[in-house]
Amino acid sequence: MHLPLNLNTLLEIIEVFGILAFACSGFIEAHRREMDMVGTFTVGFITAFGGGTLRDLLLDRRPLFWVERQDYVILIFVLALALTPVMRHLSSRLSEKVIVFADALGLGLFSVLGTSIAQEAHMPLFVAVMMGVITGIFGGVLRDVLCNEIPLVLKRGHLYATCAFFGCWVFLGLDRLGLPDSITLPAGIAVTFVMRMLAVRFNLRLPG
Amino acid sequence: MHLPLNLNTLLEIIEVFGILAFACSGFIEAHRREMDMVGTFTVGFITAFGGGTLRDLLLDRRPLFWVERQDYVILIFVLALALTPVMRHLSSRLSEKVIVFADALGLGLFSVLGTSIAQEAHMPLFVAVMMGVITGIFGGVLRDVLCNEIPLVLKRGHLYATCAFFGCWVFLGLDRLGLPDSITLPAGIAVTFVMRMLAVRFNLRLPG
Amino acid sequence: MHLPLNLNTLLEIIEVFGILAFACSGFIEAHRREMDMVGTFTVGFITAFGGGTLRDLLLDRRPLFWVERQDYVILIFVLALALTPVMRHLSSRLSEKVIVFADALGLGLFSVLGTSIAQEAHMPLFVAVMMGVITGIFGGVLRDVLCNEIPLVLKRGHLYATCAFFGCWVFLGLDRLGLPDSITLPAGIAVTFVMRMLAVRFNLRLPG
Numbered sequence: 001m002h003l004p005l006n007l008n009t010l011l012e013i014i015e016v017f018g019i020l021a022f023a024c025s026g027f028i029e030a031h032r033r034e035m036d037m038v039g040t041f042t043v044g045f046i047t048a049f050g051g052g053t054l055r056d057l058l059l060d061r062r063p064l065f066w067v068e069r070q071d072y073v074i075l076i077f078v079l080a081l082a083l084t085p086v087m088r089h090l091s092s093r094l095s096e097k098v099i100v101f102a103d104a105l106g107l108g109l110f111s112v113l114g115t116s117i118a119q120e121a122h123m124p125l126f127v128a129v130m131m132g133v134i135t136g137i138f139g140g141v142l143r144d145v146l147c148n149e150i151p152l153v154l155k156r157g158h159l160y161a162t163c164a165f166f167g168c169w170v171f172l173g174l175d176r177l178g179l180p181d182s183i184t185l186p187a188g189i190a191v192t193f194v195m196r197m198l199a200v201r202f203n204l205r206l207p208g
Numbered sequence: 209m210h211l212p213l214n215l216n217t218l219l220e221i222i223e224v225f226g227i228l229a230f231a232c233s234g235f236i237e238a239h240r241r242e243m244d245m246v247g248t249f250t251v252g253f254i255t256a257f258g259g260g261t262l263r264d265l266l267l268d269r270r271p272l273f274w275v276e277r278q279d280y281v282i283l284i285f286v287l288a289l290a291l292t293p294v295m296r297h298l299s300s301r302l303s304e305k306v307i308v309f310a311d312a313l314g315l316g317l318f319s320v321l322g323t324s325i326a327q328e329a330h331m332p333l334f335v336a337v338m339m340g341v342i343t344g345i346f347g348g349v350l351r352d353v354l355c356n357e358i359p360l361v362l363k364r365g366h367l368y369a370t371c372a373f374f375g376c377w378v379f380l381g382l383d384r385l386g387l388p389d390s391i392t393l394p395a396g397i398a399v400t401f402v403m404r405m406l407a408v409r410f411n412l413r414l415p416g
Numbered sequence: 417m418h419l420p421l422n423l424n425t426l427l428e429i430i431e432v433f434g435i436l437a438f439a440c441s442g443f444i445e446a447h448r449r450e451m452d453m454v455g456t457f458t459v460g461f462i463t464a465f466g467g468g469t470l471r472d473l474l475l476d477r478r479p480l481f482w483v484e485r486q487d488y489v490i491l492i493f494v495l496a497l498a499l500t501p502v503m504r505h506l507s508s509r510l511s512e513k514v515i516v517f518a519d520a521l522g523l524g525l526f527s528v529l530g531t532s533i534a535q536e537a538h539m540p541l542f543v544a545v546m547m548g549v550i551t552g553i554f555g556g557v558l559r560d561v562l563c564n565e566i567p568l569v570l571k572r573g574h575l576y577a578t579c580a581f582f583g584c585w586v587f588l589g590l591d592r593l594g595l596p597d598s599i600t601l602p603a604g605i606a607v608t609f610v611m612r613m614l615a616v617r618f619n620l621r622l623p624g
Contacts, residue, residue: 030570036622038577039570053474058261060270062476070540077542085623124278126285141354146557148566150356154238154247161246206244207293266469268478332486334493349562358564362446362455369454414452415501 007182011109014189018106021099022048022139023076028099029147031087040087041080043146048076050139055114055131059121100200104163108192111136111164112171112185125172132168136192137161159199162206167192215390219317222397226314229307230256230347231284236307237355239295248295249288251354256284258347263322263339267329308408312371316400319344319372320379320393333380340376344400345369367407370414375400423598427525430605434522437515438464438555439492444515445563447503456503457496459562464492466555471530471547475537516616520579524608527552527580528587528601541588548584552608553577575615578622583608 026047030040049066056064066073083090114135118128137153137160144151153160171188198204234255238248257274264272274281291298322343326336345361345368352359361368379396406412442463446456465482472480482489499506530551534544553569553576560567569576587604614620 033566033570034572035566035570036572038622039567039572042570042577057265057473058272060268060476064474067539067543070542073546074542123275126278126282127275130281145353145561146567146570148356148564150241150243151247151354154241154243154250154354156242156244156247161250206246265473266480268476331483334486334490335483338489353561356564358449358451359455359562362449362451362458362562364450364452364455369458414454 007186011113011185014105014109017102018109019048019072019076020079021102021106023079024095024099025103025140026143027080027083027087029143029149031084033147037080037084040084041077043143044076044080045073046146047139047143048072050142051110051135051137052114052139054138054142055117055135058131058134059118059123061117061121101197104193104196104200105189107136107160107164107196108167108189111168111192112188115168115171115188116181116185119172119175129165129168129172132171133161133164136164156205159195159204159206163192163195163199166195215394219321219393222313222317225310226317227256227280227284228287229310229314231287232303232307233311233348234351235288235291235295237351237357239292241355245288245292248292249285251351252288253281253284254354255347255351256280258350259318259343259345260322260347262346262350263325263343266339266342267326267331269325269329309405312401312404312408313397315344315368315372315404316375316397319376319400320396323376323379323396324389324393327380327383337373337376337380340379341369341372344372364413367403367412367414371400371403371407374403423602427529427601430521430525433518434525435464435488435492436495437518437522439495440511440515441519441556442559443496443499443503445559445565447500449563453496453500456500457493459559460496461489461492462562463555463559464488466558467526467551467553468530468555470554470558471533471551474547474550475534475539477533477537517613520609520612520616521605523552523576523580523612524583524605527584527608528604531584531587531604532597532601535588535591545581545584545588548587549577549580552580572621575611575620575622579608579611579615582611 023044026044027040029047030043033039035043045066049064049072052065056062111132113132115128115132117135118131123131140153141151144153167188167190170191171184174184174187231252234252235248237255238251241247243251257272257280260273264270319340321340323336323340325343326339331339348361349359352361375396375398378399379392382392382395439460442460443456445463446459449455451459465480465488468481472478527548529548531544531548533551534547539547556569557567560569583604583606586607587600590600590603
């Protein structure tokens with residue numbers, strides 16, 4: 001993809017936010033289950049990169065994202081070492097809001113980029129959207145499986161996968177209209193993000 | 209494989225039955241855990257295609273079955289949307305018997321076809337049988353892991369994996385005798401199916 | 417790797433010990449959950465080969481180790497058949513100590529060999545160590561996920577993954593110094609093994 005420099009920078013910033021948000025949600029779950037640093041790092045790492053790794057396994061893409069970007073792995077490792085001893089002192093009220101915000105950004109970015117990657121691998125349309133949603137949500141699914149919980153995203157909660165689903169279709173639809181990545185990617189991410197924030201704010205759920 | 213048209217048609221019919229049975233068993237588990245449409249679709253999809261996907265990952269085969277047959281994915285998606293709101297009204301007694309029947313057909317088909325695929329990929333004999341059994345049972349294993357249960361197929365219940373195991377050996381044995389697919393495939397499927405129905409009827413279990 | 421014959425023999429002996437120890441820990445967990453032979457074999461098999469299989473999927477290596485070494489698979493299958501009916505009669509006190517010992521050997525071997533394989537696949541340093549630790553510990557993680565438990569290795573217990581982590585770095589460090597495999601492999605395995613035995617003996621844990 002040839003994107004203007006500004007957009008690439010913006011996507012990288014969102015990426016860092018998203019990875020940190022995903023990793024932190026893993027750290028928090030690990031802490032609740034009284035895991036040590038190994039558990040904290042493992043759960044944080046799998047939450048952050050599990051979705052993209054599963055997508056790459058399904059599409060047979062290598063090297064994996066985190067193999068090429070070892071700096072992200074080391075960042076999560078250092079954070080796990082540094083945060084594990086102080087987890088219980090972190091004020092949770094404020095940080096929860098920050099995490100919901102960053103997580104929604106990450107969900108949008110990972111899902112829409114996942115769909116874009118699947119499309120480049122010539123997946124059929126519906127499968128490309130599924131690959132995007134898998135990229136966005138499966139880190140959290142694996143986090144909950146490791147923590148011996150029914151995955152949050154599968155239970156009747158505020159719209160989550162649904163937001164990614166719509167965002168990916170918006171991206172694909174605009175892409176089919178011939179619009180450039182500099183429009184389609186931000187549009188898909190924005191739709192996912194706004195829909196997710198509205199779902200949290202107004203308590204929107206699917207029928208169960 | 210060059211099969212007579214009739215056999216191919218028969219195998220496709222069994223395939224649809226099997227996929228629907230597997231997906232429905234996923235829908236039912238999702239409903240029991242009060243999941244929404246996202247959960248219902250995810251669990252149904254993974255139950256139906258998880259075993260074959262794991263086999264293809266292990267054998268490094270692409271494209272995945274469900275990527276080539278997007279219509280099956282969309283079918284499960286539409287069923288999940290349509291059935292989620294009415295799950296509680298479905299009479300369960302009759303449908304359970306239908307599902308056990310269709311599930312036994314699917315178990316036979318997926319296991320024997322999985323062994324056939326593994327054999328074409330030059331797997332050694334015992335590994336080929338294991339790949340077949342994995343194809344048949346791992347969708348259910350992943351369903352139960354997602355639903356936070358010890359996988360049913362690993363617990364002491366009516367013979368299940370064992371039926372697939374014997375069916376796959378029958379298929380391989382007849383294949384070694386030089387018999388054509390038009391005999392070996394139905395024979396393996398029939399052995400699995402009949403053994404499974406007998407196990408349910410006569411309460412057959414392995415020692416525990 | 418060109419190793420002197422004696423070292424290769426030693427590594428193979430450790431390998432058999434490690435695989436048996438891993439499989440037995442799977443058998444024991446399966447027995448605790450009242451699984452039948454299918455469950456016992458499945459959990460034992462996944463505990464023994466799950467870590468190496470995940471590493472090979474991540475690195476895109478084929479054929480998988482257990483596909484090439486079908487004899488190990490059949491060994492675990494026969495053991496599961498033979499041991500399932502008599503599991504409850506096995507004296508557990510002595511065998512637990514033997515398993516801790518053999519498991520520590522296996523942890524060292526699988527982790528260090530995993531790092532060596534990842535290095536040959538040109539993984540960056542930190543990722544190579546992670547691949548080694550994944551090889552060593554993920555069989556146990558999958559065992560616990562199948563048995564519906566939070567993975568033992570992620571909880572605050574005696575140092576386990578940490579030992580593999582240090583052993584892998586020792587192996588990589590010595591390798592960077594230009595030392596031959598006949599020194600680096602045993603050194604990494606020994607560090608992991610000794611550290612693990614000390615952790616069990618002196619109750620060493622990470623802060624939680």
